[in-house]
Amino acid sequence: xxxxxxxxxxxxxxxxxxxxxxxxxxxxxxxxxxxxxxxxxxxxxxxxxxxxxxxxxxxxxxxxxxxxxxxxxxxxxxxxxxxxxxxxxxxxxxxxxxxxxxxxxxxxxxxxxxxxxxxxxxxxxxxxxxxxxxxxxxxxxxxxxxxxxxxxxxxxxxxxxxxxx
Amino acid sequence: xxxxxxxxxxxxxxxxxxxxxxxxxxxxxxxxxxxxxxxxxxxxxxxxxxxxxxxxxxxxxxxxxxxxxxxxxxxxxxxxxxxxxxxxxxxxxxxxxxxxxxxxxxxxxxxxxxxxxxxxxxxxxxxxxxxxxxxxxxxxxxxxxxxxxxxxxxxxxxxxxxxxxxxxxxxxxxxxxxxxxxxxxxxxxxxxxxxxxxxxxxxxxxxxxxxxxxxxxxxxxxxxxxxxxxxxxxxxxxxxxxxxxxxxxxxxxxxxxxxxxxxxxxxxxxxxxxxxxxxxxxxxxxxxxxxxxxxxxxxxxxxxxxxxxxxxxxxxxxxxxxxxxxxxxxxxxxxxxxxxxxxxxxxxxxxxxxxxxxxxxxxxxxxxxxxxxxxxxxxxxxxxxxxxxxxxxxxxxxxxxxxxxxxxxxxxxxxxxxxxxxxxxxxxxxxxxxxxxxxxxxxxxxxxxxxxxxxxxxxxxxxxxxxxxxxxxxxxxxxxxxxxxxxxxxxxxxxxxxxxxxxxxxxxxxxxxxxxx
Numbered sequence: 001x002x003x004x005x006x007x008x009x010x011x012x013x014x015x016x017x018x019x020x021x022x023x024x025x026x027x028x029x030x031x032x033x034x035x036x037x038x039x040x041x042x043x044x045x046x047x048x049x050x051x052x053x054x055x056x057x058x059x060x061x062x063x064x065x066x067x068x069x070x071x072x073x074x075x076x077x078x079x080x081x082x083x084x085x086x087x088x089x090x091x092x093x094x095x096x097x098x099x100x101x102x103x104x105x106x107x108x109x110x111x112x113x114x115x116x117x118x119x120x121x122x123x124x125x126x127x128x129x130x131x132x133x134x135x136x137x138x139x140x141x142x143x144x145x146x147x148x149x150x151x152x153x154x155x156x157x158x159x160x161x162x163x164x165x
Numbered sequence: 166x167x168x169x170x171x172x173x174x175x176x177x178x179x180x181x182x183x184x185x186x187x188x189x190x191x192x193x194x195x196x197x198x199x200x201x202x203x204x205x206x207x208x209x210x211x212x213x214x215x216x217x218x219x220x221x222x223x224x225x226x227x228x229x230x231x232x233x234x235x236x237x238x239x240x241x242x243x244x245x246x247x248x249x250x251x252x253x254x255x256x257x258x259x260x261x262x263x264x265x266x267x268x269x270x271x272x273x274x275x276x277x278x279x280x281x282x283x284x285x286x287x288x289x290x291x292x293x294x295x296x297x298x299x300x301x302x303x304x305x306x307x308x309x310x311x312x313x314x315x316x317x318x319x320x321x322x323x324x325x326x327x328x329x330x331x332x333x334x335x336x337x338x339x340x341x342x343x344x345x346x347x348x349x350x351x352x353x354x355x356x357x358x359x360x361x362x363x364x365x366x367x368x369x370x371x372x373x374x375x376x377x378x379x380x381x382x383x384x385x386x387x388x389x390x391x392x393x394x395x396x397x398x399x400x401x402x403x404x405x406x407x408x409x410x411x412x413x414x415x416x417x418x419x420x421x422x423x424x425x426x427x428x429x430x431x432x433x434x435x436x437x438x439x440x441x442x443x444x445x446x447x448x449x450x451x452x453x454x455x456x457x458x459x460x461x462x463x464x465x466x467x468x469x470x471x472x473x474x475x476x477x478x479x480x481x482x483x484x485x486x487x488x489x490x491x492x493x494x495x496x497x498x499x500x501x502x503x504x505x506x507x508x509x510x511x512x513x514x515x516x517x518x519x520x521x522x523x524x525x526x527x528x529x530x531x532x533x534x535x536x537x538x539x540x541x542x543x544x545x546x547x548x549x550x551x552x553x554x555x556x557x558x559x560x561x562x563x564x565x566x567x568x569x570x571x572x573x574x575x576x577x578x579x580x581x582x583x584x585x586x587x588x589x590x591x592x593x594x595x596x597x598x599x600x601x602x603x604x605x606x607x608x609x610x611x612x613x614x615x616x617x618x619x620x621x622x623x624x625x626x627x628x629x630x631x632x633x634x635x636x637x638x639x640x641x642x643x644x645x646x647x648x649x650x651x652x653x654x655x656x657x658x659x660x661x662x663x664x665x666x667x668x669x670x671x672x673x674x675x676x677x678x679x680x681x682x
Contacts, residue, residue: 040344040345040347040348044341044342044344044345044348047341048339048341048342048345068398071397071398072394072397072398072602074397075393075394075397075570075574076394076598076599076602078571079390079574079595079598080595082574082578083578083591083592083595086578086582086588086591087588087591087592106579106582110575113571113574113575114568114571114572114575116571117567117568117570117571118567118568120567121566121567122565122566122567122568123567124567132568136572136575140575140579144579144583147224148216148219148224148583149219149224150219150579150583151586152579152582152583153582153588
């Protein structure tokens with residue numbers, strides 16, 4: 001119950017402090033419309049929040065036990081890592097760019113990501129994991145780069161000429 | 166009549182080899198998406214939307230925007246049929262609009278031991294429902310579009326307002342949540358350059374936000390990733406039931422005999438489903454529940470419902486498929502999506518460089534009529550595939566979670582990246598995936614958000630054009646009778662939940678709590 005209320009309240013504050021702060025109703029031009037959209041949203045979510053606080057809730061929280069939370073995190077965390085791996089992370093200062101994670105490109109990241117799931121959640125044998133890691137990027141390459149002519153991001157090893165992808 | 170000539174032209178377009186090939190691929194994909202419980206029709210259409218850009222721009226030999234819309238719509242038709250298979254054979258809804266099928270479809274298959282009859286009754290009624298709806302579509306579309314051509318900014322804004330009001334007034338969720346989601350959608354649509362003055366807004370000094378937040382990465386996130394995350398939570402349950410699927414010709418004939426007995430119910434549900442589907446934001450899911458309610462209401466043996474009554478399959482299926490088809494009508498004729506799925510399809514039109522709305526009929530008649538003809542063909546194809554390939558489709562459920570889930574994530578990310586070759590879009594998709602999951606969790610409706618996001622720019626433009634024309638006076642909206650009526654209707658619709666609350670309050674505090682959980 002506490003989790004649920006906290007979540008609604010969090011959602012509220014995010015809604016209320018959203019970009020409306022930067023937009024004044026003064027100029028009835030570009031700012032007018034987003035301001036009103038933001039205020040309507042703020043008011044509506046405050047009402048929803050108020051209702052959630054005043055309505056008696058069931059005993060269960062937003063997540064039915066830690067298992068389902070874990071099930072979601074198991075999916076969400078690798079997904080974030082996957083997206084970060086494709087593009088890499090760079091830290092820019094005024095005079096130098098530090099590379100925290102080099103861009104692994106689409107194909108290497110996908111191989112890693114798919115095999116992680118096969119190995120961790122699917123508990124497949126090693127050769128199956130390897131086969132998945134090789135087969136999926138190849139199929140994706142054939143369909144998207146050859147079929148639809150989409151150029152997917154390549155790795156830092158491609159930039160230096162070590163790997164062809 | 167002129168309509169028949171147009172329709173014949175449409176069939177000539179739709180029967181073009183590349184269009185037929187893509188329709189086939191789309192229907193198969195749609196059926197697969199429909200069968201998979203973790204992936205809905207809206208998500209499927211959203212994830213595959215970026216691919217259609219390449220189809221529309223002629224990546225495939227002979228393909229154009231018509232091929233692209235036939236492809237996207239075909240996925241929808243496939244998904245409308247496919248969700249049923251999972252409901253009936255596995256007792257898990259494959260799609261939101263197949264939830265109703267759990268009430269009678271699964272009992273008929275399991276307890277009465279007639280999975281073939283359950284499946285074929287659902288397929289024949291879906292097909293008939295869709296057929297009725299498509300015929301209505303064929304005859305209604307052009308007159309509505311021609312009328313809409315006369316609309317000025319005041320009328321257009323009033324129509325948009327009315328569609329937002331429908332989402333609030335007739336939505337299944339708490340109305341205030343719908344309002345919040347609508348406003349969020351409008352707000353997100355406003356990011357970037359202002360359409361009238363060209364002023365920058367809400368970009369927080371970021372150059373990358375100037376072009377606005379893309380509809381495609383947001384919807385892929387909200388629907389594709391969000392749905393995957395939401396279904397991850399339920400994975401522990403596993404598949405308890407699994408009825409072997411058999412579908413023989415005898416089942417089909419028996420279903421047809423049962424259909425003849427219920428022809429009035431199916432036809433009237435199909436017609437109701439059509440008008441329900443035309444209303445913005447609801448589409449097939451709400452229509453399926455309405456259809457079930459009607460079938461039960463007018464049945465002579467109500468006690469059979471919930472135990473495998475065939476009317477409980479045919480009623481909702483006819484309404485759902487009819488509404489699914491009908492949700493494209495306002496999108497094509499007015500530029501207002503009738504359901505979240507058609508909102509995604511409408512975003513596709515924008516991306517291919519077409520303006521959804523009445524002008525389509527004048528500028529691209531082959532596109533519109535090609536689409537309408539493909540609805541007939543698509544449903545025929547889906548129907549035949551369903552009858553032939555049920556055991557094959559049921560096998561999809563055996564594809565392990567550890568492969569299908571990351572694969573959907575990979576495809577979603579390719580989709581959001583490939584549209585603008587932008588990693589920012591990929592991050593937007595991931596972030597909105599988490600937001601979409603959270604909103605589902607908190608029972609916020611996603612339909613108003615998506616509809617507002619796709620309509621935001623045009624709504625603002627028409628509103629401000631009308632205000633400029635009226636020299637800043639809001640009275641300009643009441644100059645025309647039509648816009649006055651529409652605005653009054655919108656206000657009434659918004660007030661419906663309020664009136665309901667007050668009535669409930671009068672009946673006692675206990676009931677008031679029920680009205681607003």
